Amino acid sequence: MPQKLEVDGRFITVTNLDKVMYPETGTRKFDVLQYVIEVADVMLPHIASRPITRKRWPHGTGSGPFFEKALPPGTPDWLARFTIAHNxxxxVYPVARSAADLVWLAQMAALELHVPQWRIDLSGVGSAGDESRxxxxxxxxxxxxxxxxxxxxADVALAIRDVLADAGLDSYPVTSGGKGVHVYARFPAPVKSESAxxxxxxxxxxxxxxxxTEVTASMSKAARTSKVFLDWSxxxxxxxxxxxxxxxxxxxxxxxxxxxxxxxADPTLAQLDYHDVLDRLRADGDPLADLDPVIESVVDKTVDLGEYRKARSSRLRGEAGPARVTGTVSGTAPMLAADEAIDGLxxxxxxxxxxxxxxxxLARHRDGDxxxxxxxxVDMTADFPELRELGAVLRGFDVVLDGEMVAYDATGRTDFGLLASRHRRGDEYTLRYLVFDVLELNGTDLTSTPWDRRRQILDELEPIISSASIAEVPGLLPGPGADAAEHARANGWEGVVAKRRASTYQPGxxxxxxxxxxxxxxxxxxxxxxxxxRGGRSGTIGSLLVGLPAEGGLRYVGRVGTGFTDSDLDALLAELEPLIIGRSPFIGTxxxxxxxxxxWVLPKLVADVRFMDWTSTGxxxxxxxRGVRxxxxxGDL
Structure with a gap:
């Protein structure tokens, strides 16, 4: 039955969530919606301010698709539009500016979103005709x-990268999801489409x-045999x-x-599916982040598209019925913690x-379900079937629990990457649902109850919850805040959450x-x-390239671009300019x-850097x- 979702403050009707969109893998519409919600933050900058042509598969990819340009009847009023005059x-095309827009397009089975390279906001208000794009x-x-x-x-793409670099343009590869590769480059200033x-x-x-013998730029299909066609058009x-x-x-x-x-450059390069993409995003972020800026506003001759916000709040609020995608458990969205110091608590x-x-x-148990x-x-019930075990141990209790699903690696530490990719990796892991709050018990809403009392109730439930092999109630850490933080660090945990004992649970x-x-x-x-x-840092340092001493030079470990004051940057630039050299001190390419x-500079300056952890690429x-040492x-490192 149809369900209502609230995404970014917009209510969207979603239907047929169990419909299989990809028969070969059994991927459902539910999975497609979940993907676009998770990927929205990184996808939107690359399509914002661009009219979207859609390729839709209403009955899944086992049947034929159709291209759609014009918006269909019944399109929500809040979806931004851009009108293009043809012969x-x-x-009237849609323009995506939020996660809600992407969810609506996915609900319409628009699996493929195609956009031009030109942008509405660069073409001028009231502009018309391709010559002005x-x-x-x-x-x-x-x-x-x-x-x-x-x-x-890939070999040809690497050659294109070198040509673009010689022209002073940074470039970015995208495996197309089909047979080939897209190579993007960013111009230092906007140009006409025909110039591009x-x-x-x-x-x-x-x-x-x-x-x-390897490359062709000809549009003739006959010329493409055994070659890579470079489609410049x-x-x-x-x-x-x-x-x-x-x-x-x-x-x-x-x-x-x-x-x-x-x-x-890896000879085993392959196309990626949506699981792979989400795993990579969680681990390393968006490799394409420097291609497109966050667009603050986009305006066209037909509609004021308003403010485009890269940051989104994806709280989804479900309505009545057995929804497979919903954002609430008994009307509750999880309470979140603020980034504030805990040392003095x-x-x-x-x-x-x-x-x-x-x-x-958030887990709800009712009558064994x-x-x-x-x-x-997003409904995660199918993702963690192991938690069905709670249904057996919690019989007699209608309860809503708040916790964290984690995967312990072989050393006993939680590993998000292992959790997210556990079905495709052979690593040893142990799943646990770590319960830290109880929001409802046998029809009583506990969200207005102080944390101290909710914790007492949870402690009373602990023997029952922990009798399930999949779940446990972790003990509290000894205070004060500084000691708790040190305890978490010593045990290799992600950190500490401090909760005011008198605090109520404030959903969402x-x-x-x-x-x-x-x-x-x-x-x-x-x-x-x-x-x-660039921008406000023009004329000074944007980021430092840093490494660790290794045989033959430095092993590159990344870029540091935050944490500086203006005086830090001025002092560093003055200190590094006399050290400039003509070649890289880093090992490899x-x-x-x-x-x-x-x-490049002589590797003489030692610095102190704070970081979260290491990426999979080292x-x-x-x-x-933090500062110069x-x-x-x-040689001391």
């Missing part, structure tokens, strides 16, 4: 001919001339390209997936819990009555270069976007500047 008349990016679509492997496309098309054609023609104002992070309407739920240049007024590296899960919801409001709110402390790591690194700043704009995650030399 045959005017067509302007863009700040370029794309080349590498389309392999019959029997040409993806590996061959001319640049792309020049690159394609030059590579085809240099590699005539997609920069034309009338053309569109599958958007980054869009699903493909293929046998499997493959995605137009942003990649790194290191991956393109004492045991008498505050309680201290571990902060776990997993999925926030257990239903699970994520923090963003981030409150200073709950405070989170994340455990950051400190490391001493050597500065090997820097990239110039850095990604071209990093190396192409880098200024780089610092969320590094932040004047007491140490690189």
């Amino acid at each position: 045959e008349g005017k067509t 302007r863009t700040d990016r370029l794309v080349i679509d590498l389309d392999p001919g019959p029997n040409v492997p993806l590996r061959h496309c 098309r001319a640049v792309a054609k020049q690159i394609a023609d030059s590579l085809a001339a240099a590699h005539p 997609q920069n034309t104002a009338a053309k569109t390209t599958l958007a980054p992070y869009s699903l493909r309407g293929s046998d499997r739920p493959l995605v137009a997936a942003p990649r790194t240049w290191d991956e393109l 004492t045991d008498d007024a505050w309680a201290f819990e571990g902060k776990w590296d997993g999925f926030r899960i 257990v239903r699970l919801w994520s923090r963003s409001g 709110r981030r409150s200073a009555d709950w405070r989170k402390h994340k455990n950051w790591n400190d490391i001493e690194v050597v500065v090997g270069g820097y990239r110039p700043g 850095l990604d071209r976007p990093v190396a192409s704009s880098a200024t 780089h610092l995650r969320h590094p932040s500047w 004047r007491d140490k030399l690189p």
Whole structure:
């Protein structure tokens, strides 16, 4: 039956959530909705201010699709629109600016979202005609001919990267989710679409001339046999390209997936499905983040599209009926903690819990049935069938629990990456549902009850909950706050959540009555270069390139671009300029976007950096500047 979801303040009717959209993998519409909700933050900057052409599969990819340009009758009034005049008349296109827009498109079975390279806000209010379309990016679509492997496309993409770098343009690869690769580049200033098309054609023609047996720039299909076709025409104002992070309407739920240049050089390169993409996003963020800016507002000659917000709140509120996607458990969304210091908090007024590296899960048990919801409001019941065991031990209790689903690795530490990819990895792991609050018991709403009393009730339920092998109620940490933080750090936990003992449970709110402390790591690194700043940092340092001493040079561990004051940047630039050298001090090859704009320096300066943890590629995650270590030399590390 139809259900109502609230996404970003918009109510959306969703239907047929169990419909199989990808028969080969059994992927349902529910899974598609969950994917677009999770990917919205990173996808929206790459499609915002661009009219969307959709390719829809109403009956799943086992049947035929159809292209759709004009918005259908019944489109919500809140969906932004842009009107384009064609010879045959005017067509009204949708423009996505929020997660709600993406959810509505997914509900309409629009699996593929295609956009032009030009942007509405760059083309001028009231502009009309392709000649006025302007863009700040370029794309080349590498389309392999019959029997040409993806590996061959990747080799050609690497050659395009070098050509673009010689022209001073950073570039970004995207495996298309089909057979080939898209290569994007960002212009330093907007240009007309036809100018972008001319640049792309020049690159394609030059590579085809240099590699005539491997590459073609010809539109003739006959010329593509055993070659990679470089489609430069997609920069034309009338053309569109599958958007980054869009699903493909293929046998499997493959995605137009942003990649790194290191991956393109890997001979085992393959297309990615939506599970892979989500795992990578959680671990490493968006590889395409530097391509498109966050657009503050977009205006066109037909509709004021208002403010585009990259940050979204994806709280979904369900209504009556057995919804498979809903955002509430008995009308409750999880309470969230504020980022505030806990060092001065004492045991008498505050309680201290571990902060776990997993999925926030609300669980409802009623008459032997257990239903699970994520923090963003997505039904996770099918994702963790192991928690059905709670239905046996909780008989006689109608209860709503709040907790975290975690995966312990072989060393006994929680590992989010392992949790998210556990079905596709052979690593040893142990699942646990760590319960830290009770919100409802046998028809009594406990959200207005002080935390101290709710904890007493939870402690009374603890023997029952813990009798299930999948669940436990973790003990509290000894205070005060500084001691709790040290205890969490010593045990390798993500951090600490401090909760005011008198606090009520405030559904859906981030409150200073709950405070989170994340455990950051400190490391001493050597500065090997820097990239110039942009915008407000123009004329100074944008980020430092840092490494750790290794045999033969420095092992690159990432960029540090936050934590500086203006005086820090001025002092660092003055200190590094006399150390400038002509080649990289780092071992191996850095990604071209990093190396192409880098200024290399003698590796003499030791710095202290704070970071969360390590990425899967051996780089610092969320590094932040702390200062220069004047007491140490690189040889001391």
